[in-house]
Amino acid sequence: MSGLQEIAVYDSNQLYGQVGKYRFLQFSNEAIQGAIDLKNPGRIVMEYPRAIIHLMEWNDRSFENVFMIGHGIGTIAGHYSDKRFTIAEINEKVVELSKAYFHYRSDDTVIGDGRQILCDQAPAAFDYIVVDAFTKEGTPYHFTTLEFFQLTREKLTASGAVIMNLMGKIKNDKLINAIYTTFREVYPYTKAFSLPAEDAADIRNIIVMGSSKAIDYESRVMAGFFEIELAEGHRMLDKE
Template structure:
């Protein structure tokens, strides 16, 4: 593994690496990584348009299958710009709190679209007109995980107000399939606002393994095809408590 860049910001330590193997796959890869060693985005240098990681492939399938005529999308969390870059003809607004992440995505991952706003995703989303977004994608992480102000009842209420009638919120979380207090609380809180919800996870060897969990909330029944979910399968999450802005999880 070869280090290409290492940057520090007020938010995190950010590195760009190249490697000949990624998650057991041989090839030539470049990836963005935070200080917790979590890969935030990866590129196959031999096939730059191929989407390497499973979770963005699954999210793209949900977007294409649930509301295929979508036009406007708001993403919180840029990474290397995989999802927005996949749809150059759609109208994306990308909120990224860390300007260093944006800089590295342009310098090392060829992200060249002019649709990124640097700032807090919730604050930027608040400025969007109501019922104008077809999807809101949440893919934001700090050292402690998904920022808590992006998981509260008040936040989900705002996302509901910003979405069109066919709109949906899709979240990429990290957690365990069973008995994960935070993931259960996020899903329970989301269900207070959205009539329909689904949760999906990658297979794991142990119930204690931390994996990507995709949670989706929608105004309408969620449409998806299991064989197109890049290995993600549907799971049932447990009951949790309601997260509010005034009562964050500790």
């Protein structure tokens, strides 16, 4: 237990039905936040970071500066030794565990609230902003509002993009629809992607991306994610 967030590290011989030797970082409510293949630590085993990496590389092959909210085990930042990452993580214990058990080596993490840390960054400083922050209630509210998305756009270069990893349903999910509708008020070009599931009511990873320029991708490299259309929702604003 760290603060109000229960954190577990454990090993398993299975990942999504694949037999091997894996290690997981898991928060409360059984949400897996990161996983590595202990026999091949450089292999990215979870789908959503593979899809995010593809979107980043496909839309800007020469990107240099990335701001991330949510450290996890540091999968995306650890994939790039030649890029400059600034990672905001609210829970210092998450960073400690990523270094102790998941081979994370960089000292690029700032401990604190991601929105406040982003506020302190220079305008137009980043090619990408990646939001991958979760508590047991889901994505923290203050990372889903109109004011937050306006802040992200201020901190991006003119051709930069924000990418969010969310958890929800692709149909009749009022929160997901509201986040995406609010997101689209700020970014003229937006796309949403989902992992497949047995039923439309199943919770799964949903990635949303927004930019001031057109967004492209290669379907076969999206780690199983496919583009989806989300319904209109209400606008999300900072609480009084």
